[in-house]
Amino acid sequence: MTGSPVTVSVKWKKEIFTDIQIDPDETPQVFKSQLWTLTGVPPERQTIIGFKGGKLKDDAEWSALGLRPNMKLMLLGTPDESRLAPPAELPKVRNDLDVDADDENYQPPVAGPPGLLNLGNTCYMNSTIQCLNAVRPLVKSLTTYTGRPDAMNPAEKLAAGLREVFGRLKATDIASINPIRFLAVLRQVNPQFAERNNRGIFMQQDAEECWGEILSRLSTALKRNGEENQVDNLFAIKMRGEDKCDESEERINRQETVRALKCHISKSVNHLPQGIKEGLEEKIEKQSDALERSATWTRTNRIDTLPPFLVVQFVRFFWKPTEGVKAKILRNVSFPVVLDVFDFCTSELQEKLRAKRDAVRALESSSETTNTGISDDDEIVPAETGNYELCAVLTHQGRAADSGHYVAWVKDSGSKWYKFDDDKVSIQTEEDVKKLSGGGDWHMAYMCLYRAKNTV
Incomplete structure (x- = not known):
């Protein structure tokens, strides 16, 4: 299902949240993250009622759920006080004790480039993205990449998602951004990164495996886009090797390409x-x-x-x-x-x-x-x-x-x-x-x- 965002309302306990937008091009995980931001109820504790077919599942297709404007939904679930919900963007809070507090143009100090919010054991992804963002020719190549975020091909979808994150990391006036869209795509492309523990909480993953997955998908996407393989242009190491048997005279010559x-x-x-x-x-x-x-x-x-x-x-x-x-x-x-x-x-x-x-x-x-x-x-x-x-x-x-x-x-x-x-x-x-x-x-x-x- 593709199209314009659909506005719905959600009732949780005694509160009613209106004007919540659901993007049909995104997965239900993104919608659940929005509710986490509003209520503090993490996705694994959420039961959302009101869609066709009963409770909303992470892998559900919006087209099969009867999504329509002005739907009234109900959220069941209790907040997890030990885990802070990720805001859509870090709020720009004025400190009343600052000498500049009366200046309407006052902005909070920013130490450097934006950080990335941790959405629950996602530091492996955040650190990988920040390191790859240091490879400026790769960022430049993605800037001109024309793939769409709603592409059917998983590699193209991930490349478009990373392009959006890199673009937002160019900001100079915010302290951090929320990478929920890219996280949802990463988990969709490789379900390994959507693994949960026995308490239903998303598990920590290996940053090296995340690094390799991103580069592998980018390599496929850029080639499919009609461009040269920029990933290998930047990272490929061609190796020449020999295997020699210690117990005979056998020798085997080898060639391979690695990225690390x-x-x-x-x-x-x-x-x-x-x-x-x-x-x-x-x-x-x-x-x-x-x-x-x-x-x-x-x-x-x-x-x-x-x-x-x-x-x-x-x-x-x-x-x-x-x-x-x-x-x-x-x-x-x-x-x-x-x-x-x-x-x-x-x-x-x-x-x-x-x-x-x-x-x-x-x-x-x-x-x-x-x-x-x-x-x-x-x-x-x-x-x-x-x-x-x-x-x-x-x-x-x-x-x-x-x-x-x-x-x-x-x-x-x-x-x-x-x-x-x-x-x-x-x-x-x-x-x-x-x-x-x-x-x-x-x-x-x-x-x-x-x-x-x-x-x-």
């Missing part, structure tokens, strides 16, 4: 480059045709092409079957502000990078000014030296992937860092960011986002 490097964390890993090296050189078990049995192989990977934006994931979580949870490795692993991946590249790529690195060194040793390659955030900077500059960190605080709290730490176009703790935004220093290396229960890096930096 893995930082493995063992007892010998103290720094990010060490973890990346372990991730590129590992022992695996696989079938040997020569031995006609399973054998140990040495798998070696090298980077064959570098992307403008490099994502590194810390492999901090592992499955504990006895407890049925993803447990966390708390080890302190430092990460550099400038990451050099030259040593992880194929010899052919190293030759290409070496020529540029030598040229840059020659310029830097002279009086000429070198171009860092990061002056225009909206433009794609090719990775020509193998050096990258840190521009965002997604952290996790807690002991398990499906619990705890995710936060985004993002650098602006200058040298200022912002901490996006859902709707709470604060200014940080580079030294604050360096402390996110782990070793305890404080926020620790889970994903690092680097941007090509063509200096050495």
Whole structure:
């Protein structure tokens, strides 16, 4: 069902809420979020009566519910005092104690770019969005994307939803926005993100899985839209590898494309480059045709092409079957502000990078000014030296992937860092960011986002 918003009224206890608009292009979850805002009754506690067929279900189609203007509905349910309902936008409250309180143009101070309201265990999504918003060429590409939010294709619908969120994050006069529309689309596209616990509350999810889902859908949507695959243009890492059997002479050459490097964390890993090296050189078990049995192989990977934006994931979580949870490795692993991946590249790529690195060194040793390659955030900077500059960190605080709290730490176009703790935004220093290396229960890096930096 598509069309203009329909106005209804809802009675809850002794209150009647009039002029509530239902958008037929959105899911019932969005309508339930509106009621949560008004009443404090979270969606899982809501029983809405008045539609054809009985109670309103999350997956119901408006066309089958007899939705019409001026309908009178009834809401049953009790508020959850421990969970604050998300307002449509953060209200601009005047403080009577401020010296500017009598100024009708007074606006509350804003620490930086807008935050995102937590709609109940959605920090994994909020932190992912804030980090991806730092990839300005991706934001620019979505600005010109023509897909519709009511598209039948799930990837196109999610891309249109993210375009709307990115657009609203450009605001400079509000403290936070409500991402309920994008959340509804994300849960519709991938029901994993709509999982509830045994109390009916939406569960915490893994931010890395959310990151991967968003990029995968964006890749499909942009290609369907007739554009080149901007996602792979920005993030794709082409790898060349070899599997060598330790017990025979078998060798198998491999090629694959990934969108992130893995930082493995063992007892010998103290720094990010060490973890990346372990991730590129590992022992695996696989079938040997020569031995006609399973054998140990040495798998070696090298980077064959570098992307403008490099994502590194810390492999901090592992499955504990006895407890049925993803447990966390708390080890302190430092990460550099400038990451050099030259040593992880194929010899052919190293030759290409070496020529540029030598040229840059020659310029830097002279009086000429070198171009860092990061002056225009909206433009794609090719990775020509193998050096990258840190521009965002997604952290996790807690002991398990499906619990705890995710936060985004993002650098602006200058040298200022912002901490996006859902709707709470604060200014940080580079030294604050360096402390996110782990070793305890404080926020620790889970994903690092680097941007090509063509200096050495």
